[in-house]
Every structure is written in C-alpha cells, then in structure tokens.
C-alpha cells in the first residue's frame with residue numbers, strides 16, 4: 001500500500017451511515033483525498049447528491065431499473081451513471097488507493113471481493129463479507145498482497161492495541177458490546193420487542209440492519225467471526241465484554257499480563273479517519289473523549305440466555321466450515337422479516353438456529369473454498385431459512 005501522498009477513494013455503500021461518515025472525514029482533508037467512484041443500492045437521489053457533492057467521476061446503483069433515474073439526476077454533472085450488480089463491481093474496480101467496503105450485508109461480498117482481487121487496499125466496514133466468505137476472502141488478500149484495514153470500531157481498536165505484537169505474544173482479544181437497547185430487559189420483553197424499540201440504539205446511529213443486529217447481539221457474534229478472520233486468532237482466544245458506555249472498543253491481553261485497550265468516543269469517524277489516514281493521524285472534528293466528565297466506565301459479562309443470537313454465532317465460529325455463512329444468510333432473512341412485521345424479535349434466533357441445524361443435517365456445513373461456493377451456500381441458506389414459515 002502506498003502510504004503517503006494524495007489518496008483516491010472508492011466508496012461502496014456511499015449513501016449509508018458509514019459512507020456518509022467517510023465523506024465527512026474526506027471533506028475535512030480535501031488536499032489528502034479525492035473520491036473516484038460511489039456506489040449504492042437503490043437510493044438514486046441520495047447517490048446522485050453524494051456523487052455531485054464529492055465530485056465523483058462514476059456513480060453506480062445496484063438496482064438496475066433505476067438507471068434512467070440516476071442518469072437524469074446526474075445530468076449536467078459530468079458524473080458517469082451506471083446501474084446493476086456489474087456496475088457496482090465496475091465502481092469497485094475504478095482506479096483507487098483505498099476502496100471503502102461499506103455495503104450492508106452479504107450484498108457487499110461480490111464488489112468488495114472484486115476490489116481485493118485487483119489488489120486494492122480495502123477499508124472494511126462490511127463485516128458480513130468475512131462472515132459469509134472469510135476463508136476465500138483472506139486467502140485472496142494474501143495472494144494479492146492486498147491490505148485489509150479493519151474499519152469496524154472494535155477491530156480498529158484491536159488493531160491499534162496490538163501495535164506490532166507477534167501472534168505468540170497475544171493471549172486473548174476482547175471486543176466490547178454496548179448491550180444495545182435491551183441490555184436490562186427480561187427475556188420475555190426482548191422476545192416481544194417491536195421494530196421501533198429495536199431501532200433505538202443507545203449510543204450509535206447506524207443503518208437499520210446493524211442496529212437490529214446490535215439489539216439481538218448478533219452483531220457481536222458477527223464481529224467475533226470477523227475478528228477471527230482478520231487477526232488469524234482461534235475462536236477460543238476471544239471474549240466479549242458488555243460495556244454500556246461504548247468508550248473502550250477493544251482490548252488485547254498479552255502473554256506478560258499486560259492489557260492494552262483502545263478508547264474513543266462512540267463516533268465512527270474515529271476509526272474511519274484512522275483507516276483512511278494510516279499510518280498518519282488525520283486532524284478531524286470527531287467527538288473527543290472526556291473521561292472526567294464520564295466519571296466511570298462499567299463492564300459486565302454477556303448473558304447468552306437472554307441474547308441467544310450471540311450464542312449461535314459463537315457456536316458457528318467454533319464449528320467453522322460453512323456454518324458462519326449459513327448463520328449470516330439466515331440472520332439477514334430473519335432481520336428483514338422482523339422489520340417487515342413477519343417475525344417477532346424473539347424469532348430471529350429461532351430462524352437462525354433452524355437454518356443452522358438444517359444445514360448440518362443436509363451436509364451444507366463444509367467450508368466454502370471459493371467466493372462462488374460461499375455465495376452458493378448463502379443462496380441455499382436463504383431458501384432454507386424461508387422454510388421456517390412452512
């Protein structure tokens with residue numbers, strides 16, 4: 001990776017929460033960055049606005065039927081409009097120093113992998129990429145000598161805490177969880193929670209899917225699987241710590257008894273700035289941490305009995321093979337059903353558990369060797385999850 005000088009970026013998921021925060025960081029260092037291409041799912045107006053604002057050369061919308069609308073919205077701007085899955089991949093392949101992978105869900109796998117295959121440096125927010133297809137993804141990164149910068153806050157925190165430590169010096173990695181809006185609720189109340197309650201995260205403002213995952217604590221499970229692939233550390237050397245203030249994001253326990261923690265205010269612009277500027281520190285207006293004002297930080301063990309989704313993800317991490325792929329796909333199906341009023345909150349882990357058990361019975365639990373294998377397992381797992389309603 002070319003570490004100094006001006007950097008060209010591609011933003012996959014430019015209209016989302018991470019995409020907009022990345023644009024904010026870029027706007028604070030206009031001499032350091034330019035944005036070559038932006039891509040989004042279906043929000044044509046949002047994508048056209050962002051493309052014009054950042055002066056992108058290319059804008060791609062995943063929804064093929066919106067091509068004419070995007071072209072119209074970009075007329076006179078000089079930005080080339082394109083639509084469809086191949087157009088999103090084309091955006092990922094535009095000349096760039098860093099591709100920010102911030103699509104939500106397994107939809108991010110194909111374009112992010114395309115960028116990796118071309119040897120691009122990836123600032124990876126899209127954890128589902130590694131949960132769905134961690135082994136082929138990391139193998140390709142090694143083969144292409146491509147750098148993956150961990151943009152997810154807990155992983156960025158662990159990266160910062162690790163320093164240059166050798167793998168043998170690390171005893172344990174710990175990622176923290178806020179506990180979400182239902183941290184203190186009873187199991188019965190959680191099972192009956194409504195979408196408007198689950199979408200109210202106490203500390204973070206994020207996209208809808210990750211907000212629901214945070215409420216079920218599936219998000220923490222997905223992050224454990226992500227961390228396992230990013231840092232090459234076995235499942236039994238990870239812990240989750242519930243920390244309601246979301247100030248300490250990750251900790252590394254070393255072999256000499258030292259523990260190094262990374263702290264910052266809950267503002268995703270901090271890890272985004274760290275990734276985009278690395279190894280330099282950018283000057284940003286991200287929220288500052290005032291520990292004296294906070295007074296105290298508290299920690300507690302996660303309660304798997306009330307948050308079974310976390311337990312399912314830990315089981316999938318330990319089992320490995322294709323189970324994380326199945327878990328991820330089933331969770332996407334379940335979250336969508338919950339948001340559309342077709343499933344209760346308490347059914348999210350039931351749907352995921354149903355799909356994982358069926359995958360084991362049907363022999364789908366072997367490791368996907370390639371991205372194509374992983375996407376095929378993802379596809380079948382979505383169909384298996386739908387069988388929950390039959």
Ligand SMILES: NC(=O)c1ccc[n+]([C@@H]2O[C@H](COP(=O)([O-])OP(=O)(O)OC[C@H]3O[C@@H](n4cnc5c(N)ncnc54)[C@H](OP(=O)(O)O)[C@@H]3O)[C@@H](O)[C@H]2O)c1
Pocket residue numbers: 012013014015016017018019039040041042043044046062088101102103104105107108125126127128151152153204205206207208209210268
């Ligand atoms: N938000 C956070 O604080 C945070 C923190 C850590 C990690 N992450 C991870 O970062 C990723 C993005 O999260 P987010 O909160 O930014 O989500 P979000 O606000 O829902 O944004 C998702 C982005 O992906 C785009 N998109 C959706 N489907 C697409 C497709 N098939 N092809 C291309 N683009 C597509 C969306 O476009 P439209 O707007 O057109 O739908 C939008 O730009 C997730 O994997 C999440 O777990 C987020």
